[in-house]
Amino acid sequence: MANFQFIKSASGSGVGSVSVTDCFSDDYDIYFVISDVQNVSSTFQNVSFRYINASGIVTTSTYDSAHADLDTGSSFGDAGYVNDTDHEAWQISDDTRDGTVGTAYIYNPYDSSKYTFHSRQNQGSNAGEYRGRKGIGVETTQQRITGMNFSSRVSGQTADFLIKVYGVK
Amino acid sequence: MSLVKLDEETISSAVSSVSLGASDWNSNYNVYKVIYSNVSVSASNTIDIQFLANGSANTSTNYSMAAKNLYSGGTDPNNSAVDNTDIGIGNTITTGSNQQSNAHIYLFNFNNANEYSFITFEETALNADVVGRQGGGVLKVSEANNGVLFKAGTGNMNSGKFTLYGLKK
Numbered sequence: 584m585a586n587f588q589f590i591k592s593a594s595g596s597g598v599g600s601v602s603v604t605d606c607f608s609d610d611y612d613i614y615f616v617i618s619d620v621q622n623v624s625s626t627f628q629n630v631s632f633r634y635i636n637a638s639g640i641v642t643t644s645t646y647d648s649a650h651a652d653l654d655t656g657s658s659f660g661d662a663g664y665v666n667d668t669d670h671e672a673w674q675i676s677d678d679t680r681d682g683t684v685g686t687a688y689i690y691n692p693y694d695s696s697k698y699t700f701h702s703r704q705n706q707g708s709n710a711g712e713y714r715g716r717k718g719i720g721v722e723t724t725q726q727r728i729t730g731m732n733f734s735s736r737v738s739g740q741t742a743d744f745l746i747k748v749y750g751v752k
Numbered sequence: 753m754s755l756v757k758l759d760e761e762t763i764s765s766a767v768s769s770v771s772l773g774a775s776d777w778n779s780n781y782n783v784y785k786v787i788y789s790n791v792s793v794s795a796s797n798t799i800d801i802q803f804l805a806n807g808s809a810n811t812s813t814n815y816s817m818a819a820k821n822l823y824s825g826g827t828d829p830n831n832s833a834v835d836n837t838d839i840g841i842g843n844t845i846t847t848g849s850n851q852q853s854n855a856h857i858y859l860f861n862f863n864n865a866n867e868y869s870f871i872t873f874e875e876t877a878l879n880a881d882v883v884g885r886q887g888g889g890v891l892k893v894s895e896a897n898n899g900v901l902f903k904a905g906t907g908n909m910n911s912g913k914f915t916l917y918g919l920k921k
Binding site: 665700723 | 884
């Protein structure tokens with residue numbers, strides 16, 4: 584039996600956000616996610632990531648995250664976020680080196696007794712240089728998460744989003 | 753990616769270590785993957801890994817590693833160790849509520865008795881703030897390895913699920 588199973592995908596062209604609904608279930612504890620964001624608009628920067636529960640997109644101040652940036656043209660950098668309203672710097676792309684692609688592992692989203700953790704790696708660009716990013720995060724609520732929302736962190740910006748979700752048995 | 757499950761161990765009470773592989777090892781793969789989740793500890797501890805040779809952990813001072821620590825509450829320091837008795841996969845977590853470690857690890861060259869065995873790893877955990885570690889390590893012994901052993905730095909692990917997969921050629 585295959586232990587790495589495709590669940591569903593979601594996409595949108597020239598849009599500000601894409602949601603992947605009902606992709607988590609009690610069939611899996613761990614998920615693998617591919618996020619492909621292309622054709623970003625002129626001042627698109629970071630991709631924002633939020634979870635979805637039965638009430639909709641989770642916007643509470645319960646997101647902690649950290650990442651390290653691996654830059655091709657400048658010193659490596661890092662950033663941390665505590666009690667944020669999203670995982671605000673999931674991945675990044677500027678409009679001159681268009682596009683960012685990455686993967687993530689998500690732990691325990693559907694378990695209402697546990698926090699939801701993730702780790703991620705992606706490749707993108709920022710301000711004239713290419714940028715790899717290694718990140719982690721946790722949503723610090725014991726709740727059942729059913730889906731994900733990807734959006735432009737900068738209001739009004741758009742991109743082509745393609746999200747694929749796999750379950751790990 | 754096609755994963756074939758080879759071994760799985762779940763703990764719900766205190767144990768000093770967990771091994772994957774040994775009699776459940778299948779040498780028909782070039783690359784292996786390990787995922788652990790929901791690992792908690794009995795005292796403030798890191799999560800460490802050793803490699804099995806003929807079913808027993810190699811405890812020699814031949815493990816070296818380097819990684820980037822990720823931390824939501826501050827800067828992200830580098831982390832390294834040379835000629836150690838294990839590889840620190842995970843940051844220190846404590847017995848606090850919801851503190852746990854999750855990680856995925858790739859194993860390379862384990863079946864080749866003429867080469868060193870290597871790993872790469874990506875951890876996400878909670879210790880007040882979200883912490884993680886992404887990097888690589890090596891056992892500098894030319895031997896075949898047939899599994900891995902996880903242990904807390906000085907105490908016990910109280911919970912967790914550990915799964916070993918082969919990556920289908």
